[in-house]
Amino acid sequence: MTSKQIFVLIILIIYVLINMFIGIWMSRRSAKINAQGGFLQNYFMGNRSMGGFVLAMTLVATYTSASSFLGGPGLAADWGLTQVWVAAIQIGTAFLTLGVVGKKFALISRKINAVTVTDYFKARYKSPLVVAICGICLVCFFITQMVAQFIGGATLIQTVTGLPYSAGLIMFAAIVILYTSIGGFKAVVMTDTFQGIIMTAGTFLLLFFIIRAGGGMENITSFLDANNPGWNEIAKGVHGEGISGLAPGYLISFWVLVGVGVLGLPQTAVRGMGFKDTRSMHKAMIYGTVVVGILMIGMHFAGVLTLPLLPEGGLGSTDRVIPYVVMNYLPGWAAGLFLAAPLAAVMSTVSSLMILASATIIKDLWLTYIAKDKKEEITERKISRRSFLITLVLGIIPLLFALSPPDIIVWINLFAMGGLEATFFWPLIGGLYWKKGNAKCCIASIIVGVATFIFFNQVKIAPFHIHEIVIALIFGGIAYFVVGKIMNTQPDEETLKKCF
Secondary structure, three states: OOHHHHHHHHHHHHHHHHHHHHHHHHHHHHHHHHHHHOHHHHHHHHHHOEOHHHHHHHHHHHHOOHHHHHHHHHHHHHHOHHHHHHHHHHHHHHHHHHHHHHHHHHHHHHHHOOOOHHHHHHHHHOOHHHHHHHHHHHHHHHHHHHHHHHHHHHHHHHHHHOOOHHHHHHHHHHHHHHHHHHHHHHHHHHHHHHHHHHHHHHHHHHHHHHHHHOOOHHHHHHHHHHHOOOOOOOOOOHHHOOOHHHOHHHHHHHHHHOOHHHHHOHHHHHHHHOEOOHHHHHHHHHHHHHHHHHHHHHHHHHHHHOHHHOOOOOOOOHHHHHHHHHHHHOOHHHHHHHHHHHHHHHHHHHHHHHHHHHHHHHHHHHHHHHHHHHOOOOOHHHHHHHHHHHHHHHHHHHHHHHOOOOOOHHHHHHHHHHHHHHHHHHHHHHHHHOOOOOHHHHHHHHHHHHHHHHHHHHHOOOHHHOOHHHHHHHHHHHHHHHHHHHHOOOOOHHHHHHHO
């Protein structure tokens, strides 16, 4: 390794140790208050104590990922401002999530003592089949999404240290699995807050040094005009050649996939269960919008400006663009601080997915059905051990898949995101706002939505170049409301009282 790589590695090790310290500290602190709220409420929901700033940062850190710092900005080097336009759609996600789902979810979750999205489904639809289907889909798509994050973390470590990909993957996996397993929800949200600050600072640093290395904006834009015609036009295509992936229908689809559709992401929706009060939620809506705007616009615009700094032969993968630029054009201290940002994004996303998947398996499947049927004696100690073990296993599974990585992180991440939205969007939004929603229409929506999404994704049929998630949500919505109208049932009084 070069002296610069060693220096950057030291900074990253310090950063990782800080996160590990937070995880262990929160674990010990949590042990002292488990007696007040119980292990489940504390480990999986942090006793619903998040303030506005912490809520905003954990939403931002959960939503941003390897594709936000590596895959997306790497594509922007080719696609130009088109990719920035796509990223800009995400600015309102924190505002939208908390505004539409946050308050209702917070009120309902306190009434039914929920710590997961499937807890809500169990109370709203009163169907073991709904809980089982939602739990299985959640775990499967979460694992897919974690694979993308593990690839991002390993690629980052490989670029910085020069170590083999597999060594970087194992190092990254060990870190994030341990601090998530040990600390639980509070460790996740506290590290998310720290990571959100690092990500914001890293974005400004990257922009500054890229513009300086490129000789200023005038020189950079002149180079882009000559070497990437149409870089400043929406949907122009790479090097002036129109490609179907950038067709208007496809671009508009992103307003659904990474815009409105995020209302169906359980990892962000569940944050609505954990904040302290309405004032905290309102503050988080503002803070979250500002920070997401800085990260998404800043990182993807920086990606556009990297083209003059890349080698002529290319790098083989767009996922390597940002790490390459950072290691070659940023001073050691700035490179270390910036590379902590995508590492932070990856770690925070993985930890959030792991903790929610673990909660789903432990509380919604094992405690509700398996342990109950076997009439096992349930103790806090047994739940604690099972939770740690399940979280550990949920980290190992994507690690194994990531050993032979597929291409381009951003596409893996978007597939997993689409699958989650196809599963949860209508059961969640319909359940919150439509009283006639019932178990049968929920199941119909999930089956039709997920089947449609996977079918169009695999056969590559895209009418008007529309992304498969749009078709899946349309068909899933039709199934939900048509079956609901046919059944024409009202929830019982107990459900109405708890859920409306």
